[in-house]
Amino acid sequence: xxxxxxxxxxxxxxxxxxxxxxxxxxxxxxxxxxxxxxxxxxxxxxxxxxxxxxxxxxxxxxxxxxxxxxxxxxxxxxxxxxxxxxxxxxxxxxxxxxxxxxxxxxxxxxxxxxxxxxxxxxxxxxxxxxxxxxxxxxxxxxxxxxxxxxxxxxxxxxxxxxxxxxxxxxxxxxxxxxxxxxxxxxxxxxxxxxxxxxxxxxxxxxxxxxxxxxxxxxxxxxxxxxxxxxxxxxxxxxxxxxxxxxxxxxxxxxxxxxxxxxxxxxxxxxxxxxxxxxxxxxxxxxxxxxxxxxxxxxxxxxxxxxxxxxxxxxxxxxxxxxxxxxxxxxxxxxxxxxxxxxxxxxxxxxxxxxxxxxxxxxxxxxxxxxxxxxxxxxxxxxxxxxxxxxxxxxxxxxxxxxxxxxxxxxxxxxxxxxxxxxxxxxxxxxxxxxxxxxxxxxxxxxxxxxxxxxxxxxxxxxxxxxxxxxxxxxx
Numbered sequence: 001x002x003x004x005x006x007x008x009x010x011x012x013x014x015x016x017x018x019x020x021x022x023x024x025x026x027x028x029x030x031x032x033x034x035x036x037x038x039x040x041x042x043x044x045x046x047x048x049x050x051x052x053x054x055x056x057x058x059x060x061x062x063x064x065x066x067x068x069x070x071x072x073x074x075x076x077x078x079x080x081x082x083x084x085x086x087x088x089x090x091x092x093x094x095x096x097x098x099x100x101x102x103x104x105x106x107x108x109x110x111x112x113x114x115x116x117x118x119x120x121x122x123x124x125x126x127x128x129x130x131x132x133x134x135x136x137x138x139x140x141x142x143x144x145x146x147x148x149x150x151x152x153x154x155x156x157x158x159x160x161x162x163x164x165x166x167x168x169x170x171x172x173x174x175x176x177x178x179x180x181x182x183x184x185x186x187x188x189x190x191x192x193x194x195x196x197x198x199x200x201x202x203x204x205x206x207x208x209x210x211x212x213x214x215x216x217x218x219x220x221x222x223x224x225x226x227x228x229x230x231x232x233x234x235x236x237x238x239x240x241x242x243x244x245x246x247x248x249x250x251x252x253x254x255x256x257x258x259x260x261x262x263x264x265x266x267x268x269x270x271x272x273x274x275x276x277x278x279x280x281x282x283x284x285x286x287x288x289x290x291x292x293x294x295x296x297x298x299x300x301x302x303x304x305x306x307x308x309x310x311x312x313x314x315x316x317x318x319x320x321x322x323x324x325x326x327x328x329x330x331x332x333x334x335x336x337x338x339x340x341x342x343x344x345x346x347x348x349x350x351x352x353x354x355x356x357x358x359x360x361x362x363x364x365x366x367x368x369x370x371x372x373x374x375x376x377x378x379x380x381x382x383x384x385x386x387x388x389x390x391x392x393x394x395x396x397x398x399x400x401x402x403x404x405x406x407x408x409x410x411x412x413x414x415x416x417x418x419x420x421x422x423x424x425x426x427x428x429x430x431x432x433x434x435x436x437x438x439x440x441x442x443x444x445x446x447x448x449x450x451x452x453x454x455x456x457x458x459x460x461x462x463x464x465x466x467x468x469x470x471x472x473x474x475x
Contacts, residue, residue: 005218007218008169008222011168012072012073022058023058025054025075029075029167032164033119039142039143040142040157041077041122042077042120042161043121044087045120046087046119050120054117070229071116071226072114074169075116075119075167075168076167076170076171077158077161078122079124079157080122081124081204082213083202084108085104087100087121088101089204091124091128092123092124092127092136093126093355094350095324095331105213106230107202110229111226111229111230119167122141122160124154124158125153128154128206129154129354129355130154130354131154131425132150132156134411134415135154142411143160143450144160144163145186145449145451149409149411150411151408152181152182152184153178154173155182158179159185163186168217169215169222171213171216173206174190174213174432176428176429177425177428177431177432178214179192180192180439181440184452185408187442187451189215189217189223189442189470189474190440191215191439191440192214192432192438193231194435194463195239195432195435196239196241197463198212198227198230198231198240199232201240206313207316207317207320212432220252220441223467227248227467251464252471254465254471257291257293258287258398259292260294260295260396260400262295262296262297262399263297263298264297264298266401271405275447276402276446279402283454299389300388301381301385304385305385305426308385309432311377311378313362314361314362317355317362318363326345327342331346333346357418382433385433385434386434389430389434390459393459397462398458398469399456402427403428403440403455405423431457435460437463439466439470443473456470
């Protein structure tokens with residue numbers, strides 16, 4: 001029977017009642033993985049390893065039901081940019097062919113310590129650069145709701161792995177909406193925490209001042225528990241916050257009326273599809289009817305977010321990806337005869353066209369004569385966006401925004417129009433520019449029946465309020 005669990009609480013109730021076992025659960029998920037191979041979700045399935053871990057947990061549970069971790073019964077997939085000791089991590093790129101990680105990401109270590117079962121690593125846009133999951137060297141992942149459509153990106157396969165019931169939850173990464181946009185397109189919950197809330201140690205870098213590990217789940221409560229376990233200080237990441245981690249999973253009651261802002265410029269933006277606007281208007285009406293205060297506010301920088309974001313992230317990508325040179329690990333060209341050829345041919349053969357495009361753009365904006373004109377100006381724009389956003393959040397609990405201007409489009413439809421794909425991020429990159437938490441929850445469907453999600457942003461380290469409020473919408 002195909003698993004139909006939508007929360008860890010349901011799984012653990014059945015485990016304790018003897019209705020199922022971890023081994024049976026993993027076997028069911030493996031069956032579903034096999035049945036959904038046409039979606040191209042998994043790069044590698046850890047079948048025997050997951051079953052062995054499940055048997056060990058079942059044995060320990062039989063001996064002492066209290067000697068199990070908080071994630072007992074959770075089966076999880078990992079985006080192919082998150083390191084897991086002894087396993088491959090390729091970031092969806094030929095440049096990292098053959099690489100096996102000598103260590104696990106801090107987030108992964110903390111989940112394993114609580115008895116999570118990792119069932120496999122899933123596809124993603126190459127180096128998390130994309131919004132469609134079409135730039136991977138392994139080919140595109142398909143949306144389980146319609147196999148002719150994209151799942152979003154770059155954590156598209158993470159979202160589909162949950163959507164298609166091949167696991168209970170997945171870890172992704174969010175640099176500019178890469179968890180929330182796929183969540184919207186696949187009808188699951190996507191959570192991006194505050195920058196620095198979760199250690200980036202073991203996360204393959206794209207844009208270091210933007211990247212953050214996030215979660216894709218069926219339920220808000222599972223997102224809260226995963227965040228609670230992964231968050232916190234880490235000696236391996238100097239940018240991680242040392243703030244105390246609240247018990248998010250125990251604070252999911254939102255016992256007051258919220259004050260919520262939305263941008264009139266966003267809901268009237270020419271790129272916004274009519275059914276997305278209707279969904280936002282409908283949710284605003286529902287929130288007002290429930291007694292929450294919802295008001296339009298001015299945000300004059302909406303059209304500057306995407307240009308500034310892509311200048312800054314490509315500059316950081318140019319720097320981060322310079323380490324992939326064919327010398328130390330990963331792909332090395334067999335045709336190189338000189339050191340210069342080794343660098344040039346290895347990188348040309350190893351990187352896909354979208355990654356090459358962003359490296360070239362990033363190198364250009366950092367070059368002499370253009371640094372101040374592009375990179376410096378984009379940093380100043382980022383500061384303006386940050387300050388205005390934080391000003392709004394001083395007087396409001398949350399900001400409501402669409403997660404995407406429209407629904408998932410057909411595979412290949414925009415592959416030759418990178419600007420159109422970049423503009424699909426217009427509503428999600430703000431949270432990364434500012435470093436604030438954001439969550440996307442399903443709110444219905446588009447006119448064509450595809451899933452539709454709406455996101456909420458909150459102040460820095462206000463995940464407790466954000467998760468509790470999301471729970472009221474999605475419980």
